Amino acid sequence: MTVALELADVSQEFGGGNAWLDRLLHRERPVVKAVRSVSLAIETSEVFGLVGESGCGKSTLSRIAAGLLSPSRGRVLVDGEPIRKRPGSRAGLEVQMIFQNPMASLNPRRRVRDIIGEAPLMHGLVRRAELRDYVEALLARVGLDAEFAERFPHQCSGGQRQRIGIARALAVKPKVLICDEPVTALDVSIQAHVLNLFMELRRDLGLTMLFVSHDLRVIRHVADRVGIMYLGEMVEIGTAAAVLGDPAHPYTRGLLDSVPKLGRGRQRFHPVSGEIPSPFAPPPGCAYHPRCPSAMDICQREKPAAGIAPGGQRVACHLYRTPAAAASAVAGPPLVSAV
Amino acid sequence: MDAPLLEISALTVAYPIGGRDVPVIDEVELTVRRGEIVGVVGESGSGKTITAYSIVRLLEAPGRITGGSIRFDGVDLAMLPEEAMRDIRGRRIAMVLQDPTATLNPVLTVGAQMAEAITCHAAADARTVRERCVEALRRVGIANPEERLQAYPHELSGGMRQRVAIATAMLNGPNLLIADEPTTALDVTIQAQILHEVQRLLEESGASALWISHDLSVVSSIADVLAVMYAGRVVEEGPCDQVIAAPAHPYTRGLLDAFPEANAHGAPLRQIPGSVGSPAARPSGCSFRPRCRRATAACEGVPERREIRPGQFVRCFHPLAPGEVA
Numbered sequence: 001m002t003v004a005l006e007l008a009d010v011s012q013e014f015g016g017g018n019a020w021l022d023r024l025l026h027r028e029r030p031v032v033k034a035v036r037s038v039s040l041a042i043e044t045s046e047v048f049g050l051v052g053e054s055g056c057g058k059s060t061l062s063r064i065a066a067g068l069l070s071p072s073r074g075r076v077l078v079d080g081e082p083i084r085k086r087p088g089s090r091a092g093l094e095v096q097m098i099f100q101n102p103m104a105s106l107n108p109r110r111r112v113r114d115i116i117g118e119a120p121l122m123h124g125l126v127r128r129a130e131l132r133d134y135v136e137a138l139l140a141r142v143g144l145d146a147e148f149a150e151r152f153p154h155q156c157s158g159g160q161r162q163r164i165g166i167a168r169a170l171a172v173k174p175k176v177l178i179c180d181e182p183v184t185a186l187d188v189s190i191q192a193h194v195l196n197l198f199m200e201l202r203r204d205l206g207l208t209m210l211f212v213s214h215d216l217r218v219i220r221h222v223a224d225r226v227g228i229m230y231l232g233e234m235v236e237i238g239t240a241a242a243v244l245g246d247p248a249h250p251y252t253r254g255l256l257d258s259v260p261k262l263g264r265g266r267q268r269f270h271p272v273s274g275e276i277p278s279p280f281a282p283p284p285g286c287a288y289h290p291r292c293p294s295a296m297d298i299c300q301r302e303k304p305a306a307g308i309a310p311g312g313q314r315v316a317c318h319l320y321r322t323p324a325a326a327a328s329a330v331a332g333p334p335l336v337s338a339v
Numbered sequence: 340m341d342a343p344l345l346e347i348s349a350l351t352v353a354y355p356i357g358g359r360d361v362p363v364i365d366e367v368e369l370t371v372r373r374g375e376i377v378g379v380v381g382e383s384g385s386g387k388t389i390t391a392y393s394i395v396r397l398l399e400a401p402g403r404i405t406g407g408s409i410r411f412d413g414v415d416l417a418m419l420p421e422e423a424m425r426d427i428r429g430r431r432i433a434m435v436l437q438d439p440t441a442t443l444n445p446v447l448t449v450g451a452q453m454a455e456a457i458t459c460h461a462a463a464d465a466r467t468v469r470e471r472c473v474e475a476l477r478r479v480g481i482a483n484p485e486e487r488l489q490a491y492p493h494e495l496s497g498g499m500r501q502r503v504a505i506a507t508a509m510l511n512g513p514n515l516l517i518a519d520e521p522t523t524a525l526d527v528t529i530q531a532q533i534l535h536e537v538q539r540l541l542e543e544s545g546a547s548a549l550w551i552s553h554d555l556s557v558v559s560s561i562a563d564v565l566a567v568m569y570a571g572r573v574v575e576e577g578p579c580d581q582v583i584a585a586p587a588h589p590y591t592r593g594l595l596d597a598f599p600e601a602n603a604h605g606a607p608l609r610q611i612p613g614s615v616g617s618p619a620a621r622p623s624g625c626s627f628r629p630r631c632r633r634a635t636a637a638c639e640g641v642p643e644r645r646e647i648r649p650g651q652f653v654r655c656f657h658p659l660a661p662g663e664v665a
Binding site for chain 2: 053054157158159187188189190191192193195196199200214216217218220221222240254255257258259260261262263264265266267268269270271272273275276
């Protein structure tokens with residue numbers, strides 16, 4: 001297998017710097033480390049699911065992967081070539097992004113025909129005379145009638161707008177799709193339509209996907225491998241079966257136990273305590289230790305290095321350094337029980 | 340058995356569109372018994388929020404109740420003068436909405452707006468008010484409640500703001516809590532915290548709740564009774580576990596089947612074809628018929644509400660037997 005998209009030790013900081021006004025007033029602007037040393041390689045035709053709560057850096061990471069942000073440190077490689085290497089390079093087109101809110105990402109004043117057709121025309125992928133057929137073929141590909149070409153975004157439903165967003169991304173023949181919460185804003189029945197479309201595209205076009213979602217059920221369904229992020233760091237990464245079926249990191253377990261289960265009757269929740277700390281002042285040591293039911297002394301002092309969990313996934317947690325500690329953590333009490 | 344706390348029958352709300360009254364909810368039937376949590380699920384445009392707003396009579400003009408009754412503890416709220424309604428709203432029926440940034444006043448401290456919720460219904464001295472506010476915040480799991488009273492909403496996280504909204508709603512010991520998508524905007528670990536706190540609060544106070552959500556799994560994890568709305572009607576209602584185990588309406592079946600966990604990994608998700616139309620363009624008869632695989636000519640008439648299994652009501656000409664696929 002070849003690696004289609006690689007993020008090598010990527011970090012992203014926001015803020016800081018010293019504007020003249022700050023120097024004058026002798027104040028320092030705070031720095032947020034939104035993403036901290038994340039490495040990730042996605043193979044061709046693989047769907048990688050990225051999961052995390054607000055502020056964990058998953059959207060920043062997906063923007064870096066799409067080439068929309070240049071990381072403060074680290075490199076992004078598409079087919080082994082740096083993204084955005086030179087103007088006119090195909091590397092920029094090969095990665096396309098699909099956004100959460102299509103109403104905000106589609107130009108409200110332009111017809112669907114122009115929204116989809118502009119980029120391939122600009123990049124010389126299609127001649128003007130063939131544009132009409134090209135756009136209509138793309139609409140058919142995402143399950144929309146040719147008549148949608150003449151509509152404006154506001155004349156379409158939420159699900160239809162998301163299909164248009166997908167058609168626009170496909171128009172430049174990308175190899176990799178970065179999907180940032182693409183079904184979050186949709187109703188359940190429409191969510192199923194759009195998820196099925198993503199699965200079809202992957203099967204028919206061999207697309208590679210970075211699929212970002214806070215919804216573990218969606219990720220479990222579509223992803224081959226999964227990464228769990230917490231406060232800018234990747235805490236667990238491995239096959240979907242291992243990470244979601246036999247989670248190793250206490251945070252992953254807390255997340256999975258927080259998801260309401262369908263058809264299990266009334267549940268008694270035993271939620272993870274506390275809130276996500278501010279990324280301006282992340283806790284020392286392991287960032288999760290203030291909320292972790294298995295926290296030890298070492299967790300407050302030392303940042304855990306990545307180890308290998310019994311299920312084969314990589315996990316950044318001190319529990320997986322000593323076999324005895326790992327065994328006692330696995331035997332811990334379940335976090336949700338039926339009433 | 341006691342008379343139900345809330346009994347909505349044949350409630351219809353209409354908005355004038357293009358010169359005629361278009362019903363957005365149509366003959367809605369819903370019953371909340373004392374101490375019970377009733378979950379209402381439906382997709383956008385199903386009328387679940389309109390139903391909630393009708394109960395507290397906060398419908399935005401030009402929408403209005405054109406028929407039916409809302410009996411709350413023996414009184415028809417649809418007929419009540421505004422003066423009397425104001426006494427019930429916030430005291431006996433409280434509400435929590437999806438977005439706490441929109442419900443909390445950004446220029447008042449948490450303490451000031453919580454105090455207002457008490458003093459607008461009854462006179463109380465400052466010390467009692469303060470003690471009640473502190474106690475209410477403590478009960479929703481807020482650490483250092485005395486300090487939090489001084490905070491402005493923007494100084495709190497989303498989860499914390501929603502806790503303040505819930506604490507405020509519970510201040511006057513309401514008989515009914517209406518919660519409209521209260522955890523939709525929250526992260527999953529915070530959602531679990533809030534569901535946990537609310538379950539405990541309701542058990543302790545014995546209050547009933549109407550819990551509205553688009554997420555069937557959230558509702559099924561806390562509700563005793565489940566009502567499924569589609570295009571302005573309650574299409575199915577019954578004991579929550581029973582409806583989920585053996586849905587009778589093809590739409591309920593379709594919603595359950597569309598859940599990723601109800602499908603094999605990576606397999607195409609079973610889907611309901613088509614989408615919900617706008618209220619102005621609803622089909623006659625059963626509104627679900629253009630999307631329904633079981634639809635026949637009979638479905639052009641409006642299906643009556645009938646009891647198909649004990650306590651389980653459905654509006655459908657071709658209901659499903661237990662275990663039958665749609």
